Structures are given as C-alpha cells and as structure tokens.
Amino acid sequence: MINIISALIFSLSANIDNIALGIAYGIKKIHISFFSNFLIALCTSIITITSMQLGVFAFSFLDENIANLIGAISLILIGVFSIIKFVYTKYIKKIKAEEYNKTFKKLRIKELFLIILALSANNISVGVATSVAGIDMITALITTFLFSFLFMYIGNKLGKKLVNTFIITYSDILSSLLLICLGILHII
Secondary structure (H helix, E strand, C coil): CHHHHHHHHHHHHHHHHHHHHHHHHHHCCEECCHHHHHHHHHHHHHHHHHHHHHHHHHCCCCCHHHHHHHHHHHHHHHHHHHHHHHHHHHHHCCCCCCCCCCCCEECCHHHHHHHHHHHHHHHHHHHHHHHHCCCCHHHHHHHHHHHHHHHHHHHHHHHHHCCCHHHHHHHHHHHHHHHHHHHHHHHC
C-alpha cells in the first residue's frame, strides 16, 4: 500500500507543472490536442521510467537501506532547493504579462518538443531519486502517464476559461512540498 501511495505522490509532484503549463497555454488561447497531450504524457513517462531504471542501476551496488535513505534525502533536497529557487526567482525577477488574444491557436511542433523536453528534464532527477527510494516503477509509470495527460488537459481547459495565475505561480512550491513529504515518508 505504501508503494501505491508513494507512486501517487511522486506522480502528483512530477506532473503538477502540467496543470500550470496547460493553463498558461489556455490563457494564450493555444489548444493542446488529444494527440499532442498523449505524446507529452508518453514521452515524459518514458523518460521518467528510464531515469528510474538508471537510479536503480546506479545504486544497485549499495545496501538497500542506504540506497533508500539516499533516495529519500535526495527527494527532500530537491524539494527544498526547488522552494529556494522559487522564492529567489519570485522576488528577483518580474513576470511580464502577455497580451490576451481571443483567437484560438494550435500548439506548434516546436512548442510541443520544448514542452516534452522541459517536463522530461524536470522528471529525470526526481525519477532517479524516487527509484532509489524504492518506489514501484510500474505503478509510477502508469500514474505518471495518467497524471501527465489529465493535468495537461485540465490545465488547458481551465486556462481557456479563466485567468488563474495562483496555480501557475505556486505549482513549483506545491510540487516541492510533495517531494519533501515523499522523502520524509520513505525515511520513517
């Protein structure tokens, strides 16, 4: 049961950015098609599971308890550093508002590739740390795909209907807090 809960928390954390990204594109009136969303979910899931496999291999030479502890501490540190990065960028950088365009556009191939790259890069370090913490990879793969697809869809629909910068602004903090909770869960 702890593996399923851990995989759910991991997938929520790894994919919470999808809501914010979907909202951002929805606000710009850019439609993310079913196929594009499916491709994003598939690619990020494959990259995530690959990074989890690398983590298992890299730490296969260590005692299981030590590897789990390293993975749990890594998750906590990733979460803490993400919060520090968020606070730093929030107070140092200014966000420029884009013009609101009422016509719907389609997601371009270049943007699709950049979304996949950004979301996959985000999941690599978390995937390695999570696998070392002992989370079941099959459950993580399935939940990562489902949350990625669902969150992007919901975010894009929300963004088209309303301008909600709260989710966009604080998704990094929420994701970081989930990683810290996941790390603590695997230490206790």
